[in-house]
Amino acid sequence: MRLIVTGASGRMGRELIRTVVETDGAVLVGAIERDGAAEIGADAGELAGIGHLGVPVTDDALPVFARADGVIDFTVPVATVAFAELAAQARIAHIVGTTGLSEDDDAKLAAAARHAAVVRSGNMSLGVNLLAALAKKVAAALDPDFDIEIVEMHHRNKVDAPSGTALMLGEAAAEGREVALDQHAVWTRHGQTGARKRGDIGFQALRGGTVVGEHTVIFAGPHERIELSHRAEDRGIFSRGAIKAVLWARGRKPGLYSMADVLGLSD
Numbered sequence: 019m020r021l022i023v024t025g026a027s028g029r030m031g032r033e034l035i036r037t038v039v040e041t042d043g044a045v046l047v048g049a050i051e052r053d054g055a056a057e058i059g060a061d062a063g064e065l066a067g068i069g070h071l072g073v074p075v076t077d078d079a080l081p082v083f084a085r086a087d088g089v090i091d092f093t094v095p096v097a098t099v100a101f102a103e104l105a106a107q108a109r110i111a112h113i114v115g116t117t118g119l120s121e122d123d124d125a126k127l128a129a130a131a132r133h134a135a136v137v138r139s140g141n142m143s144l145g146v147n148l149l150a151a152l153a154k155k156v157a158a159a160l161d162p163d164f165d166i167e168i169v170e171m172h173h174r175n176k177v178d179a180p181s182g183t184a185l186m187l188g189e190a191a192a193e194g195r196e197v198a199l200d201q202h203a204v205w206t207r208h209g210q211t212g213a214r215k216r217g218d219i220g221f222q223a224l225r226g227g228t229v230v231g232e233h234t235v236i237f238a239g240p241h242e243r244i245e246l247s248h249r250a251e252d253r254g255i256f257s258r259g260a261i262k263a264v265l266w267a268r269g270r271k272p273g274l275y276s277m278a279d280v281l282g283l284s285d
């Protein structure tokens with residue numbers, strides 16, 4: 019499968035280049051960066067620390083999309099929306115790892131998914147997708163006497179909060195409770211907040227150091243507490259998930275899919 023990596027010089031972009039190259043049946047045909055990035059013209063393999071690949075980093079997406087079967091995209095929301103349009107025009111699979119999209123961005127992604135297969139997930143790892151399934155089950159089994167709080171920690175350079183994963187876990191817990199997350203979410207606390215409301219789902223985002231990604235869903239009940247946690251130790255778990263997704267998406271009919279679909283965890 020001929021693949022493009024966007025955001026090629028980013029933390030995930032470099033990881034993805036390495037994973038594409040080590041995957042049987044996948045070949046890197048394009049590496050895209052933003053207009054004006056210092057890495058334009060550099061060799062993608064050298065950028066990723068695996069030697070010369072003969073694939074120069076470019077900001078000219080159109081010709082690259084024309085010769086690919088799939089694009090793996092971990093960039094920023096504005097770029098992801100633009101790549102979704104290009105992938106839809108080229109009818110190629112689009113794997114979206116980018117987080118922090120607005121409702122308007124979501125609608126544009128859904129529109130693009132009418133023309134191409136789009137797999138989108140705030141977290142492409144097997145472990146977090148299992149954690150989301152567990153969080154949904156536990157939330158369904160417990161009544162709202164158990165307060166749900168979601169705590170996440172990431173490296174100091176992360177630009178969006180709460181993380182896409184925390185939102186995914188919140189959605190899973192809300193689904194388990196059969197409520198809408200936006201009616202119950204509490205985004206951090208400060209000052210005279212008043213007592214916690216029954217049924218609230220709270221979020222706390224910590225930032226610091228080089229933490230790859232840590233998430234805990236807490237169910238705090240009367241005199242007992244359940245905590246479900248995941249700790250990412252290496253970005254390879256995300257890039258391997260993204261490759262699995264793009265291979266799965268090849269030849270699929272247009273639509274918006276999740277990592278749970280790819281991993282067979284959907285109910």
Ligand SMILES: NC(=O)C1=CN([C@@H]2O[C@H](COP(=O)(O)OP(=O)(O)OC[C@H]3O[C@@H](n4cnc5c(N)ncnc54)[C@H](O)[C@@H]3O)[C@@H](O)[C@H]2O)C=CC1
Nearest residue numbers: 025028029030051052092093097115116117140141142256
């Ligand atoms: N879904 C998942 O499993 C995961 C998602 N992420 C998400 O992926 C995104 C990227 O994360 P990192 O790699 O850590 O960030 P980063 O900041 O290291 O990399 C982003 C790259 O995108 C590039 N970029 C920006 N605009 C562009 C454009 N118009 N065209 C091409 N490239 C463009 C930037 O120059 C940068 O190199 C974030 O939203 C993050 O939350 C990160 C890890 C796992």
Ligand SMILES: O=C(O)C1=N[C@H](C(=O)O)C[C@H](O)C1
Nearest residue numbers: 117140141176181182183231
């Ligand atoms: O920005 C990151 O680094 C990560 N972003 C994703 C998120 O927002 O949940 C996934 C992972 O936790 C790393």
